[in-house]
Amino acid sequence: MLLTQDPRLNLDEFAERLGLSKTTVSRALAGYSDVSAKTRARVEEAAIAHGYQPNPLAQRLRSGRLDTVGLIISSDLRHFGDAFFVDLVTHLSRTLTDNGLDLLLSAADPGDAELAALKRMVGGRRVDAMIVERTRRRDPRVDYLLDMKIPFVCHGRTEDIQGYAFVDMDGEAAGRMATERSIALGHRKIAFVGPPAATLTFAWHRQTGYAAALKAADLSVRDAFIVEGDGGEAFGNAATRRLLDQDDPPTAIVCATDLEAIGALRAIADYGLAVGKDISVIGHDDIPEAARTKPPLATIRQPHAAVGKRLAEIVSRLAQGADPERHQEIWQPELIERQSLDIALD
Numbered sequence: 001m002l003l004t005q006d007p008r009l010n011l012d013e014f015a016e017r018l019g020l021s022k023t024t025v026s027r028a029l030a031g032y033s034d035v036s037a038k039t040r041a042r043v044e045e046a047a048i049a050h051g052y053q054p055n056p057l058a059q060r061l062r063s064g065r066l067d068t069v070g071l072i073i074s075s076d077l078r079h080f081g082d083a084f085f086v087d088l089v090t091h092l093s094r095t096l097t098d099n100g101l102d103l104l105l106s107a108a109d110p111g112d113a114e115l116a117a118l119k120r121m122v123g124g125r126r127v128d129a130m131i132v133e134r135t136r137r138r139d140p141r142v143d144y145l146l147d148m149k150i151p152f153v154c155h156g157r158t159e160d161i162q163g164y165a166f167v168d169m170d171g172e173a174a175g176r177m178a179t180e181r182s183i184a185l186g187h188r189k190i191a192f193v194g195p196p197a198a199t200l201t202f203a204w205h206r207q208t209g210y211a212a213a214l215k216a217a218d219l220s221v222r223d224a225f226i227v228e229g230d231g232g233e234a235f236g237n238a239a240t241r242r243l244l245d246q247d248d249p250p251t252a253i254v255c256a257t258d259l260e261a262i263g264a265l266r267a268i269a270d271y272g273l274a275v276g277k278d279i280s281v282i283g284h285d286d287i288p289e290a291a292r293t294k295p296p297l298a299t300i301r302q303p304h305a306a307v308g309k310r311l312a313e314i315v316s317r318l319a320q321g322a323d324p325e326r327h328q329e330i331w332q333p334e335l336i337e338r339q340s341l342d343i344a345l346d
Contacts, residue, residue, distance in 0.1 A: 011025065011026065014046075014047070014050060014052045017046070017050070018042070018043065018046055020039070020043070024039065024043075025043055028040040028043035028044070029043060029044070029047065031100065031320065032320065067100060067101050067102060067128065068101065068102045068103075068104050068126065068127045068128060069096055069101050069102070069103055069104065069127060069128065069129045069130065069131060069312075069315055069319070070103075070104045070105075070106070070118075070121045070122070070126065070127035070129070070130045070131070071089075071092070071103060071104070071105050071106075071130070071131045071133065072105075072106045072107070072108055072114055072117050072118050072121065072133075073085075073105070073106075073107050073108075073133055074107070074108070074109070074110045074114065074133070074134060075107040075108055075109050075110075084285055084287050084302075084304050087304040087305050087308065088155075088304045088305070088307060088308040089103075089105070089308065090305075090308065091304075091305040091306075091308035091309045091312070092131070092308035092309070092311055092312045093312075094309075094312075095308070095309045095312035095313060095316075096312045096315075096316065099312065099313075099316040101128075101312075101315075101316060101319070104121065104126060104127055106121065114141070115140050115141055115144065118130070118141050118144065118145075119144065122144075122145070122148055122150055123148075127150075128150075128151070128319050129150060129151040129152055129153075129315050129318055129319045130145060130150060130151075130152040130153075130315075131152065131153055131154075131155065131311055131315055132145070132152055132153070132154040132155065132156075133154075133155050133156075134155070134156060134200065134202075135154050135155070135156035135157055135158055135166075135200075135201045135202075136158065136199055136200060136201060137158060137159045137198070137199065137200070137201050137204055138158060138159060139158045142154065142158055142164060145164070146163055146164060151315065151318035151319050151324070152164060152165070152315070152318070152324075153165040153166060153167065153311055153314045153315045153318060153324075153327065154166040154167075154168075155167060155168070155307065155311055156168050156201050156202055157201055158201060159201070161328060162325075163324065163325065164324050164325075165314050165315075165318060165324040165325070165326075165327035165328060166327075166328055166329070167307055167310050167311055167314065167329045167331070168201075168202075168329070168330050168331070169202075169302055169330070169331050169332075169333055170205075170330050170331065170332055170333055171201075171202050171204075171205025171206045171208075171209065172205045172206070172208050172209040172212070173209060173332060173333050174205075174206055174209060174284055174300045174333035175192075175205065175206035175207060175208065175209025175210040175211075175212075175213070175254065175256075176209035176210070176212055176213045177209070177300065177333055177335055178209075178210070178254045178282045178284070178300060178335070179209065179210045179213035179214060179254055180213045180216075180217075181282070181298075181335060181341065182252040182254065182280060182282065182341075183213065183214075183217050183219070185252075185280065185341065187250075187251050187252040187280065188219055188251075189222075189225070189248070189249070189250040189251050189252070190210075190214065190219070190225065190250055190251075190252045190253070190254060191225040191226070191227065191243050191250035191252070191253045191254070192206075192207055192210045192211075192225065192226045192227070192253075192254050192255075192256075193227050193228075193229075193235075193236055193239045193240065193243075193253055193254070193255045193256065193260050193261075193264065194206060194207060194228060194231075194255065194256025194257070194260065195228065195229065195230065195231040195256060195257075196228045196229075197228065202256070203228075203256050206256045206284065207226070207256070210254055224246060225243070225250055227239035227242055227243060231256075231257065231259070231260065232259050232260065232263070233259045233260065233262050233263040233266075234263060235260060235263065236255060236257075236259060236260030236261060236262065236263025236264045236267075237263035237264065237266055237267045238263075238267075239260070239263075239264070240253060240263065240264040240267035240268060241267045241270075241271075244267065244268070244271050244273075250279070251278075251279055251280070252279065252280045252281070252282075253279065253280070253281050253282075254282055255281065255282065255283045255284065256284055257283060257284055257285055258283035258284060258285040258286065258287045258289065258290045258297060258299055259283075259285075259287075260283065261281050261282065261283030261284075261290075261297055261299070261340075262283070262289060262290075262293055262297065264281050265281055265293055265294075265297065265340065268281070275295055275339075275340050276295050276339045276340050276341065276342040277342075280298075280340060280341045280342070281297065281298070281340045281341075282297075282298045282299060282300070282340065282341055283297050283298070283299040283300070284299060284300040284302065285299060285300070285301075285302045285304075286299045286300070286301035286302060286336055290336075290338070291338070293340070295338065295339035295340050295342070296338035296339050296340065297338055297340045298335075298336060298337055298338040298339075298340045298341035299336050299338070300333045300334065300335060300336070301333070301334040301335075301336050302333075303331075307331075310329070314327045
């Protein structure tokens with residue numbers, strides 16, 4: 001039977017035509033898991049056929065849901081390549097939209113201001129769920145969200161992973177992989193450049209992998225070869241100059257991010273040295289600029305688009321009541337070989 005479309009149809013009339021309660025119809029259209037897949041499909045098909053569109057404001061008032069996910073980013077983007085950030089947020093937002101959710105994006109300075117912005121967003125009931133970016137080893141944002149019992153997923157981890165969902169790269173494996181590749185090329189004097197390992201989880205993991213690879217090869221971890229700072233290209237440049245000014249400089253540099261590695265390449269060129277011949281450099285992230293440097297930068301790939309999509313998928317499930325600890329994912333790194341690593345020492 002052909003059903004006539006009627007955009008003026010209200011919920012009472014639509015439910016009556018289906019022979020279902022208003023509650024069942026409303027929850028079916030909202031995607032709640034307590035409605036069977038068969039009933040949900042029937043309601044959705046009928047809604048299309050009748051031209052019925054629920055009033056989103058009325059739905060939100062009835063359910064108390066905002067269908068909005070919050071993300072507060074650091075106003076200091078030195079740890080991100082522009083393309084990295086745009087790619088991640090684009091796929092995050094697109095996937096949330098596909099799941100009927102909106103993204104509320106805000107920026108704040110790292111630390112207290114970032115936590116205060118989070119508290120305003122959550123405490124003010126502006127969002128149903130949160131995504132936490134750039135996790136700390138001991139992160140007050142995670143503690144606060146756990147106390148508030150609001151669904152959230154982290155891009156990264158803290159030292160204690162109990163009670164919350166996350167998507168993270170295996171940073172320790174990445175740091176180990178980059179260092180082992182340098183060792184395999186003959187390097188014995190390998191430096192590490194990155195943000196503070198005492199604070200940021202990803203920096204801690206990558207530096208831990210670096211140190212583990214050196215120890216496994218019976219090579220010493222030299223304090224003078226580990227340079228920490230605020231991240232970004234300018235820091236990578238300054239850190240590399242500091243390393244090259246040493247009496248016994250390194251022959252390879254493992255960087256925690258591509259931006260730091262790009263800064264390293266420029267410093268090395270300023271010193272009249274040839275990257276890939278006199279010294280090798282490897283980064284992490286595989287931002288688009290990494291393939292366009294001179295020489296092209298070897299790196300550890302982080303699939304930004306896939307991460308953004310997966311964060312959105314998980315937070316959508318959490319907003320429907322999924323168990324957060326069933327959504328803890330550690331992705332394995334991939335080494336991208338390029339000419340900045342082309343060196344073999346005797």
